[in-house]
Amino acid sequence: MPDEIDLLRQFRADTPGPDEATWERARAAIAMASQPAATQPGAIRPGVRRRWRRPGRRQTIAAAVAIIAVAAGLLAIAMQGPPTLSRPMTTAWQPARPLPSSGHVVRAPAGTWRLMSYLVARGWQENTAGPAPGLLTCPTAATCYVEGDSASSPSGPADMNSFYVSTDGAQAWSVLPVPAHVTFTSPLACATRDACAAGALYYGKQPIYLSTTNGGHSWTATPLPAGIGMIGELTCVTATDCQGLAAVPGAAQDPGLAVPAYGTLVTTRDGGQHWATAAFPAGDAIQSLSCPTAAECVAAGVTGPGQDTAIVLVSHDGGATWRRGIIHGPQAAAPSPDVTCVDASHCQMLGYFMGTTPVTEQLGDGMSETGPPQYSVYESSSDGGATWTSSTFPRSIPDPNLNALVCPTAQTCYAAGGDLIPQHIGNTRNAESAVVAVTHDAGRTWQRVSFAVPAKVPSGMQGDSFMAIGQIQCPQQDACVAIGASDQGSTSTPVYTNHG
Amino acid sequence: MAAADFEEAFREHFAPVYRFIARRVGTDLAEDLAAEVFATAYRRRAAYQPDRGAVRSWLYGIATNVVRGHWRAEQQLLELDARVAPDVLEQPRSSVQFADAADERVIAASLAPRIAGALAALNRDQRDVLLLHAWADLSHEEIATALGIAQGTARSRLSRARAALRAQLGEFDFELWSFKEQGHA
Numbered sequence: 232m233p234d235e236i237d238l239l240r241q242f243r244a245d246t247p248g249p250d251e252a253t254w255e256r257a258r259a260a261i262a263m264a265s266q267p268a269a270t271q272p273g274a275i276r277p278g279v280r281r282r283w284r285r286p287g288r289r290q291t292i293a294a295a296v297a298i299i300a301v302a303a304g305l306l307a308i309a310m311q312g313p314p315t316l317s318r319p320m321t322t323a324w325q326p327a328r329p330l331p332s333s334g335h336v337v338r339a340p341a342g343t344w345r346l347m348s349y350l351v352a353r354g355w356q357e358n359t360a361g362p363a364p365g366l367l368t369c370p371t372a373a374t375c376y377v378e379g380d381s382a383s384s385p386s387g388p389a390d391m392n393s394f395y396v397s398t399d400g401a402q403a404w405s406v407l408p409v410p411a412h413v414t415f416t417s418p419l420a421c422a423t424r425d426a427c428a429a430g431a432l433y434y435g436k437q438p439i440y441l442s443t444t445n446g447g448h449s450w451t452a453t454p455l456p457a458g459i460g461m462i463g464e465l466t467c468v469t470a471t472d473c474q475g476l477a478a479v480p481g482a483a484q485d486p487g488l489a490v491p492a493y494g495t496l497v498t499t500r501d502g503g504q505h506w507a508t509a510a511f512p513a514g515d516a517i518q519s520l521s522c523p524t525a526a527e528c529v530a531a532g533v534t535g536p537g538q539d540t541a542i543v544l545v546s547h548d549g550g551a552t553w554r555r556g557i558i559h560g561p562q563a564a565a566p567s568p569d570v571t572c573v574d575a576s577h578c579q580m581l582g583y584f585m586g587t588t589p590v591t592e593q594l595g596d597g598m599s600e601t602g603p604p605q606y607s608v609y610e611s612s613s614d615g616g617a618t619w620t621s622s623t624f625p626r627s628i629p630d631p632n633l634n635a636l637v638c639p640t641a642q643t644c645y646a647a648g649g650d651l652i653p654q655h656i657g658n659t660r661n662a663e664s665a666v667v668a669v670t671h672d673a674g675r676t677w678q679r680v681s682f683a684v685p686a687k688v689p690s691g692m693q694g695d696s697f698m699a700i701g702q703i704q705c706p707q708q709d710a711c712v713a714i715g716a717s718d719q720g721s722t723s724t725p726v727y728t729n730h731g
Numbered sequence: 732m733a734a735a736d737f738e739e740a741f742r743e744h745f746a747p748v749y750r751f752i753a754r755r756v757g758t759d760l761a762e763d764l765a766a767e768v769f770a771t772a773y774r775r776r777a778a779y780q781p782d783r784g785a786v787r788s789w790l791y792g793i794a795t796n797v798v799r800g801h802w803r804a805e806q807q808l809l810e811l812d813a814r815v816a817p818d819v820l821e822q823p824r825s826s827v828q829f830a831d832a833a834d835e836r837v838i839a840a841s842l843a844p845r846i847a848g849a850l851a852a853l854n855r856d857q858r859d860v861l862l863l864h865a866w867a868d869l870s871h872e873e874i875a876t877a878l879g880i881a882q883g884t885a886r887s888r889l890s891r892a893r894a895a896l897r898a899q900l901g902e903f904d905f906e907l908w909s910f911k912e913q914g915h916a
Contacts, residue, residue, distance in 0.1 A: 249750075260769065587854055
């Protein structure tokens with residue numbers, strides 16, 4: 232007798248196979264992937280919805296021909312292996328070049344977005360003249376940096392070798408050169424306004440430590456010791472004192488695009504000249520790290536056979552030994568936990584709830600969605616990460632899928648991402664809306680922050696860019712900057728601020 | 732994996748992987764995602780370990796992870812299918828000896844909304860193993876390799892997923908190939 236599998240095999244059985252354009256599209260993507268700089272570091276950040284715009288067939292074929300020609304040229308280099316750095320290399324000082332303005336800053340009148348629940352005192356204003364999608368770092372309320380994706384193809388893999396700076400609170404942006412053949416692998420970590428560092432790859436293969444003392448006008452690329460893999464996250468308390476998460480070199484990776492996770496804690500006290508390493512417990516893959524002091528560290532990640540169980544590890548000796556924290560509540564792996572400890576006692580992070588019983592949610596516009604509930608939750612600890620308590624976001628933020636959490640103080644945190652409220656901008660409609668939520672009482676209550684969006688999608692952009700916040704930074708309690716969700720089809724990214 | 736081996740894998744597996752993705756998220760999204768799967772596989776071909784499983788399992792593992800990043804699109808497509816009114820239902824069968832494959836497909840199409848609704852109600856883990864088994868014809872062992880989980884985990888997860896699907900299908904009579912509440916019995 233047939234069974235449910237036989238029944239399932241007939242479902243959508245008439246789906247057609249790929250046509251010639253689809254084959255060409257895949258060949259072009261593979262050709263792009265064969266370029267050395269097109270490597271993992273710019274891969275899609277977890278939780279950030281990134282959509283590809285489909286190129287026209289003519290564009291695809293032309294791009295494929297060009298890419299194959301480039302790939303053939305690169306093959307000769309590949310045959311003899313890429314160059315490597317054996318000692319630090321410092322680039323000459325370079326001026327910043329202002330980005331061309333989009334011609335106008337969109338200032339939608341308050342209240343045009345029908346999803347607004349209330350307006351904050353000064354409003355969140357949007358500036359569409361910002362940089363391409365990327366990783367945001369704001370060491371001060373006035374100065375922000377973005378590592379951007381400069382991939383030549385909108386459908387190719389991300390190529391994180393663009394660098395932008397704003398010195399006026401994210402209103403105007405300039406571009407600064409990145410050393411040749413260098414690709415960022417971590418967000419920038421800044422100890423001061425001008426002293427910053429990041430993990431990077433040289434020629435797409437060699438892990439390096441990239442630092443600047445003048446806000447990106449010149450860079451020093453320092454090769455990492457052989458035992459340290461690619462750095463994926465970095466925190467710097469001084470210009471020379473940094474800690475980060477690094478991959479284990481040569482470690483076998485599970486199939487697929489797993490959530491980026493790292494196995495080694497790395498520390499330098501001399502600006503990258505020497506490094507100390509500490510391993511995390513075997514089987515634990517770490518996604519996020521916060522060390523409020525040199526000795527106290529809290530790490531969040533995943534463990535288990537499927538690496539789908541959330542864990543928190545606590546160290547009181549700079550990473551020499553680790554002890555598991557206890558999470559009361561949902562323990563599914565968050566796409567981006569963003570653990571942050573403002574001091575040795577108070578820590579916060581994003582968690583994720585994955586239910587098993589289907590529920591039906593009304594999405595508005597007559598739409599509904601039925602399925603197991605899955606949404607972000609807020610988790611906090613007041614004992615240095617030893618125990619954690621989960622709490623949900625208010626009903627005004629339905630089914631939140633949050634990408635980032637920043638806590639400028641122990642009481643004030645901002646969580647950003649998207650939720651399941653349909654969004655209309657002009658003629659475009661998205662199933663999700665960008666959301667920023669703020670708490671001033673350590674997560675007991677949250678308010679949804681409303682901000683202006685344009686009446687229609689500006690030229691060169693896609694509506695998708697407005698359906699989630701990808702990154703947020705709050706260098707001061709009341710001064711934040713956020714950028715929209717990554718969208719490779721857009722020529723610019725919305726930048727939001729609540730100050731200036 | 733050598734470049735020549737990758738090229739062979741691409742030629743052999745691209746079409747079925749594309750179709751697997753298209754069945755899950757629709758053809759509009761599938762073109763980009765299938766390209767992403769093979770671009771990712773190319774970048775990570777050095778990490779492919781033949782002793783850990785066939786290249787097919789490896790590729791479907793990547794595909795599953797890529798699709799996971801679009802679970803809301805998949806969910807919305809299932810919801811849409813679930814809301815579509817079925818065509819005129821076939822007459823009840825006295826047995827499941829279909830005249831031919833086309834006959835079977837027509838009947839299955841009439842049941843599509845119910846199947847879509849049942850799939851939509853499964854959680855992501857269950858849906859992944861079930862569709863890898865039903866649509867990609869992966870065995871327990873291959874599913875374990877694809878998802879990076881233990882074989883026992885794959886077996887139990889698939890078993891639970893099948894039970895969950897049966898529960899969602901409710902009063903479906905596999906002998907008559909129809910839902911009992913539709914009054915065909």
